[in-house]
Amino acid sequence: MAEAQGQAPPDEEVLVAPERGSVEELLDASAGDPLDPMRHSAAHVMAEAVMDLFPGTKLGIGPAIADGFYYDFELPRALTPDDLAAIEARMAASVAADHAFVRHELPPEEGRAFFVERGQPYKVEILDDLGVAARAAGRPMPPVTTYEHGPFIDLCRGPHVASTGRIGPFRLLSVAGAYWRGDEKRPMLQRIYGTVWATQEELERYLWRREEAKKRDHRKLGRDLDLFSFHAESPAAPFWHPRGMALWRALEAWSRQVRLEGGFVEVRTPAVVRKELWETSGHWALYRENMFVFEDGDHLSGLKPMNCPESMLIFRTQVRSYRDLPMRLADYSWLFRNERTGALAGMFRVRQLTQDDSHVICRDDQVIEEVNLALRLVRRQYGPFGFEPRFKLATRPEKKLGTDEFWEMAEGKLAEALHGAGIAYAVDSGGGAFYAPKIDVFVEDALGREWQMATIQLDYQLPQRFELEYRAAAGGVERPVVIHYAIYGSFERFIGIITEHYAGAFPFWCAPVQAVVVPIADRHLDAAGELAGVLRARGLRVEVDNSSNRMQNKIRLAQEQKVPYMLVFGDREAEARTASPRTRGGEQQPAVGWEELAERLAEEAAARRPD
RNA sequence: GCCGACAUAGCUCAGCGGUAGAGCAGCUGUUUCGUAAACAGCAGGUCCUCGGUUCGAAUCCGAGUGUCGGCUCCA
Numbered sequence: 163m164a165e166a167q168g169q170a171p172p173d174e175e176v177l178v179a180p181e182r183g184s185v186e187e188l189l190d191a192s193a194g195d196p197l198d199p200m201r202h203s204a205a206h207v208m209a210e211a212v213m214d215l216f217p218g219t220k221l222g223i224g225p226a227i228a229d230g231f232y233y234d235f236e237l238p239r240a241l242t243p244d245d246l247a248a249i250e251a252r253m254a255a256s257v258a259a260d261h262a263f264v265r266h267e268l269p270p271e272e273g274r275a276f277f278v279e280r281g282q283p284y285k286v287e288i289l290d291d292l293g294v295a296a297r298a299a300g301r302p303m304p305p306v307t308t309y310e311h312g313p314f315i316d317l318c319r320g321p322h323v324a325s326t327g328r329i330g331p332f333r334l335l336s337v338a339g340a341y342w343r344g345d346e347k348r349p350m351l352q353r354i355y356g357t358v359w360a361t362q363e364e365l366e367r368y369l370w371r372r373e374e375a376k377k378r379d380h381r382k383l384g385r386d387l388d389l390f391s392f393h394a395e396s397p398a399a400p401f402w403h404p405r406g407m408a409l410w411r412a413l414e415a416w417s418r419q420v421r422l423e424g425g426f427v428e429v430r431t432p433a434v435v436r437k438e439l440w441e442t443s444g445h446w447a448l449y450r451e452n453m454f455v456f457e458d459g460d461h462l463s464g465l466k467p468m469n470c471p472e473s474m475l476i477f478r479t480q481v482r483s484y485r486d487l488p489m490r491l492a493d494y495s496w497l498f499r500n501e502r503t504g505a506l507a508g509m510f511r512v513r514q515l516t517q518d519d520s521h522v523i524c525r526d527d528q529v530i531e532e533v534n535l536a537l538r539l540v541r542r543q544y545g546p547f548g549f550e551p552r553f554k555l556a557t558r559p560e561k562k563l564g565t566d567e568f569w570e571m572a573e574g575k576l577a578e579a580l581h582g583a584g585i586a587y588a589v590d591s592g593g594g595a596f597y598a599p600k601i602d603v604f605v606e607d608a609l610g611r612e613w614q615m616a617t618i619q620l621d622y623q624l625p626q627r628f629e630l631e632y633r634a635a636a637g638g639v640e641r642p643v644v645i646h647y648a649i650y651g652s653f654e655r656f657i658g659i660i661t662e663h664y665a666g667a668f669p670f671w672c673a674p675v676q677a678v679v680v681p682i683a684d685r686h687l688d689a690a691g692e693l694a695g696v697l698r699a700r701g702l703r704v705e706v707d708n709s710s711n712r713m714q715n716k717i718r719l720a721q722e723q724k725v726p727y728m729l730v731f732g733d734r735e736a737e738a739r740t741a742s743p744r745t746r747g748g749e750q751q752p753a754v755g756w757e758e759l760a761e762r763l764a765e766e767a768a769a770r771r772p773d
Numbered sequence: 774g775c776c777g778a779c780a781u782a783g784c785u786c787a788g789c790g791g792u793a794g795a796g797c798a799g800c801u802g803u804u805u806c807g808u809a810a811a812c813a814g815c816a817g818g819u820c821c822u823c824g825g826u827u828c829g830a831a832u833c834c835g836a837g838u839g840u841c842g843g844c845u846c847c848a
Contacts, residue, residue: 240777338843339776346845350776353843381841385784394821394839449848468848502774502846503839511847595848619848646848683805710805718809732807744808 197360201226203263203311203322204253204329204358205233210314211252212237212354215245221316222284222342222351229368230332230357234340236284237352246334246354253332260327261312265320273306277317284342285317331365332358375609380661381508387666387723389657389674390509398506399514400654405674408703410653412672414494416770417518417650420543424535426490426520431472433496437462442627443471454500465498470621470646473521474628477642482632487642488524488532495519497652509658517648523630526643529620533579533601536618536647540603543649544615546671547660548772549605551615553585556593556600563597563623572620573599597623607663615656618647667724667746669773670766677763678720679706679741682713682732689736693729696756700764721746727763 195201205224212235213219222234268276270293277285289306296303309318311326323329333356340353359365376382384390389406392398402410421428436458440446445453445467454465466472473491482489497515505511522532537553544551555576558569576599580587587601594600603616621644624630631639650656660668670676677697681690690706697704707716713730720728729741740753754762 243778336842337777340844341775344845346775350844352776355843392840397839443848445848452847470848499847504774504776504844505846507841597848617848621848624848680808681805682807685805712804712806712811713808714806715810716808721809728808730808734807742808748809750808 195226195228197358198226199321200323200329200360201231201358202318202320203326204332204356205231206263206309206311206314206316206318206322207253207256207326207329208249208334208354208356209233209235209316210256210312211249213314214252215248218281220284221282222340222353223288224316230335230355232353232355234342234351234353236349241337241352241354246337249354250332250334253334256312257326257329259312260325262325263320263322264310265322266308266310266315267305268308270303270306273308273317276306276308282317288317330358330360331362332356333365333369371609375611375662378609378662378665379508380658383661383666384509387661387674389661392508396514397503398501398512400509400512406657408674409657409668409672413650413653413656414518416546416672417494417543418492420539420649421490421492421518421520423542424490424539425488426492428492428494429473429476431466431469431476431493431495433465433498434458434463435466435472437464439471439475440464443474443624444627445471452499452501454498466495467497467499469493469495469497469517469519470521470624470644471628473523474624474630474644477523477630478628482642484525484632484635484640487632488522488528490532491521491523493517493519493521509654509661512652512654515652515654517652518650519648520646522645523625523642524645525632525640529575529643529645530579530582532645533576533618533620534582536645537579537583537585537601540616540618540647540649544605546669546770546772547663549615552604552606553580553587554590554593554602554604555580555587556590556595556602558594558599559592559596561596562594568622569599572622576601576618576620595619597621607659608665609662613659615651616647616649618645620645665724667726667773669771670726670763671768671770673724673726674703675705675723675725676703676767677705677727677729677743678716678723678725679704679729679731680713680716680720681706681708682730684710686731686733686736689739690731693731693741693756697760697763700760702760702763702767717744729759 202225205226208231209221209224212233213221216235216237218238220236222236224231224233270289274286274289277289293303306317307319308315309320309322311322335355335357338353338355339350341350342348357365357368359368384406387405388403389409390400390402392400400406418428437446437455440450440453445464449467450464453467456463473493476491477489494516497517499513499515501511501513506513520536522536524532540551555573557573562569580601590602593602598620600620601618602614603618604612604614606612624644625641630642632642634640668674679690679694681687687706687708694704694706707720709716711719713732717728717730724746726746728744728746730744731741735741735753738753738755740755741759742753743751743759745751
């Protein structure tokens with residue numbers, strides 16, 4: 163989720179840290195939530211409470227964020243959950259006291275002196291930086307604004323609610339470490355997160371949503387549904403169980419079909435690669451700390467973190483003609499990334515992963531068309547999940563390779579491809595990779611969370627590093643362009659996302675187990691097995707519950723496993739060679755003949771409806 | 774990597790200085806049942822690992838490993 167790189171408008175970034183990864187923030191940084199003043203006010207009240215309980219606390223920043231607020235503190239000791247309760251109680255007292263928020267303005271020097279005197283070095287640093295920024299812009303340093311309520315006064319530009327009594331129902335949520343200004347070389351402060359809403363109902367709804375998200379946690383569902391497991395013997399590397407693998411294969415088959423329709427051919431490339439390749443690609447210089455490197459005889463080798471360099475080698479195995487382009491290569495190879503331990507998180511960040519990786523090697527005049535194809539494939543591949551992707555054009559960053567003309571051209575091509583596909587998009591100014599602009603793709607899940615999914619990257623660097631060339635129509639040689647994208651991203655992360663999106667109730671087409679036959683008594687087991695065989699012959703994933711449980715319990719277990727169809731099978735069905743389907747939605751369907759059922763379910767699977 | 778928390782049976786958790794408990798799951802037996810839990814019995818644990826304190830450690834302390842919440846990172 164934190165893959166998006168937020169870039170706050172320059173004059174906002176000091177006092178208000180945007181929530182990283184929030185697409186709303188990325189798409190429209192100016193759109194503030196109407197609850198923000200209240201949330202920010204709650205942060206002030208929390209700071210008041212903390213100062214009260216821990217005199218001498220040094221204050222960091224305390225902005226409003228999506229759904230709430232936080233404040234960073236330098237404290238004499240680590241906070242415990244009990245402290246949160248005490249802080250909440252003090253906050254409640256401050257709210258009950260209904261202190262007015264009062265704005266003050268001080269001349270710059272006086273304002274600075276005020277915070278020096280109060281022993282607030284972080285606030286002083288902010289003021290000093292504001293001064294530097296003002297001078298750089300050739301403006302005079304503006305007055306220092308503070309907000310005071312009751313016993314507490316803080317550097318702040320506002321706005322706030324009129325008084326603390328206007329702060330709605332709130333709850334403190336968690337404590338976490340956070341580097342001052344997000345810089346890992348600076349001190350680590352303690353950040354308290356809280357949430358606040360206009361009404362009790364909204365607060366409760368938010369807390370319910372958090373609970374719901376916890377219930378849907380893919381790490382829990384992955385175990386409950388027997389999809390995968392993690393083991394300390396290979397940290398952050400999933401072990402795929404039969405059911406997880408069934409889901410994977412269904413997704414993979416769909417990805418392959420989409421690639422096939424898009425004119426791709428598939429390759430597979432080695433996992434162990436000598437360092438010379440990574441030197442050529444630039445990974446050795448730029449990505450080595452994330453690679454697993456080892457001695458391989460008298461050479462140094464690395465496990466590949468990405469597929470692209472190897473596709474370059476495949477391209478170079480022949481003299482290529484302009485007629486051979488575009489060459490569209492799909493690659494589902496294993497990738498290995500030695501992520502920093504703290505970054506690991508269930509399926510969302512693993513160290514061994516597989517992408518539905520796509521490399522299009524094309525002529526410069528084919529770029530727009532190929533990006534356009536990528537955009538169409540993205541939409542097509544997300545269709546069966548009901549995801550409606552949103553697109554963002556990430557343009558030149560401050561630190562970049564290449565001339566302005568180059569960026570002008572590359573950004574223009576991506577924009578044109580977006581227009582050509584009839585896609586409305588936002589611009590993430592400065593969000594591009596250092597070597598080229600890109601198009602980032604986002605989807606919203608069933609809980610309203612935004613996820614960054616595919617990224618479509620233009621790459622003029624790799625062809626140059628690998629000296630790729632083709633024979634041009636006009637004679638001579640020219641250098642192709644590479645377009646990279648993975649639509650699911652990694653299978654691991656995508657499965658994590660859809661597990662939570664569907665709360666484990668996967669659509670029929672990709673459900674790990676599509677139907678369970680529920681024999682009513684042991685005498686039905688043989689015929690139930692026959693029924694399963696008929697369905698399996700049509701490629702359906704069917705199991706028979708041959709336990710000694712009663713039918714009711716078999717149904718309950720199948721429901722808990724979120725199996726789309728339960729096929730109740732007793733004397734009547736055995737007699738007539740039918741089955742009585744019950745859906746996981748609780749609908750009981752009339753008995754149907756085996757062949758007809760197989761036909762119907764096979765069609766349903768092929769239709770890949772999002773459900 | 775950094776800050777903090779957590780680690781007890783397959784799962785969810787209780788026990789928190791005197792050598793370990795429940796529910797569910799599992800196994801066995803009985804039951805063979807018509808749309809979300811049949812009944813009975815049995816079995817199951819170097820209390821993450823290593824070290825320390827103590828007469829005695831699941832319990833206190835330290836280190837390590839893993840996981841979780843964040844920060845950072847994320848071609």
